[in-house]
Amino acid sequence: MYAPSIENLIEQFEQLPGIGRKSAERISFYILDRMSRESVKNMTEAIVNAKHSIKFCSVCRNLTDSDTCAICSSQKRDRSVICVVEGPKDVSAIEKTGEYHGLYHVLHGALSPADGISPDDIHIKELLARLDNSVNEIIMATNPTVNGTATAVYIARLIEPLGISVTRIAHGIPVGGDLEYADEITLLKAIEGRHPML
Numbered sequence: 001m002y003a004p005s006i007e008n009l010i011e012q013f014e015q016l017p018g019i020g021r022k023s024a025e026r027i028s029f030y031i032l033d034r035m036s037r038e039s040v041k042n043m044t045e046a047i048v049n050a051k052h053s054i055k056f057c058s059v060c061r062n063l064t065d066s067d068t069c070a071i072c073s074s075q076k077r078d079r080s081v082i083c084v085v086e087g088p089k090d091v092s093a094i095e096k097t098g099e100y101h102g103l104y105h106v107l108h109g110a111l112s113p114a115d116g117i118s119p120d121d122i123h124i125k126e127l128l129a130r131l132d133n134s135v136n137e138i139i140m141a142t143n144p145t146v147n148g149t150a151t152a153v154y155i156a157r158l159i160e161p162l163g164i165s166v167t168r169i170a171h172g173i174p175v176g177g178d179l180e181y182a183d184e185i186t187l188l189k190a191i192e193g194r195h196p197m198l
Contacts, residue, residue, distance in 0.1 A: 006032070059130070061106040061123045063088045071095075071104060078102045080136040084127060084155065086110050086143055094141065102139070105130065110147040111154060117147075124155060137165045144171045144189070 002010070006028060013024035031040060056062070057069035064070070071077060071091075081102030085091055091104050107122040119125075131138075138159055142148035156166040172190030173182055182190070 056106075060104045061108060061126060062091050062104060076101070079134055081139065082127070082130065082135060082137075083139040083141050084152075085141045086148060086151075090141065102137075107142070107151065110142055110145070110151040112147045119154065122151070124158070127155070128158060131159065131162055131164060135164055137167060139167050139169060141169045 001007070009028045009031070010021070010024045013019050013027050014021060016024075019027070035043075053065045054063050055065070057064045057072055058067050059072040060069060062069045062071065066073075078101050082105050083094060083100060083102055084105045084107065085094070086107050086109060088106055091106060094100050094104075105123070105127045107124065107127075109117055109122040111117055111119065111122070127138075138155070140152035140156065142152045152168055156168075159166050170189075170193040172186060172193050173179065179187070
């Protein structure tokens with residue numbers, strides 16, 4: 001239907017998460033028809049440069065362009081608390097709240113036997129290596145999915161003998177949400193996670 005070079009471009013965009021055929025076509029034609037050669041060059045250079053310069057933080061495994069990320073390097077962070085998340089985007093989401101001031105540990109996935117993802121495939125060993133007398137609490141902020149919950153429970157069992165408190169982020173009804181649209185599991189988690197109002 002299209003010239004081979006256009007078809008190839010569309011297929012490349014289709015590989016991105018959340019991008020179907022129609023979106024890939026729209027992006028491709030926007031690049032070809034609306035963007036200048038200079039803009040396209042800048043975009044491709046930014047992608048290549050980021051891919052070459054970004055690496056895992058040697059401490060928390062978050063994405064960074066230096067050996068240690070800005071969060072781990074900061075002396076203002078509470079080093080007694082580590083929040084465990086599945087991916088780098090989760091760090092960004094929590095940081096946007098402006099309320100959490102501890103450290104992070106990025107697993108880069110969750111346990112999933114069906115997909116062949118075992119404890120050796122995510123960064124659990126690196127988390128355990130970080131646990132010393134200065135750490136008082138581990139916050140499990142993995143996703144509220146079957147795999148995320150299984151990962152949280154697995155890690156909690158590994159940490160329990162160390163005498164470090166392991167907590168789980170609350171789950172339930174989102175702010176502004178209506179009860180009638182919530183599913184049974186969300187409602188159950190909301191009721192289980194209730195707390196005093198005064």
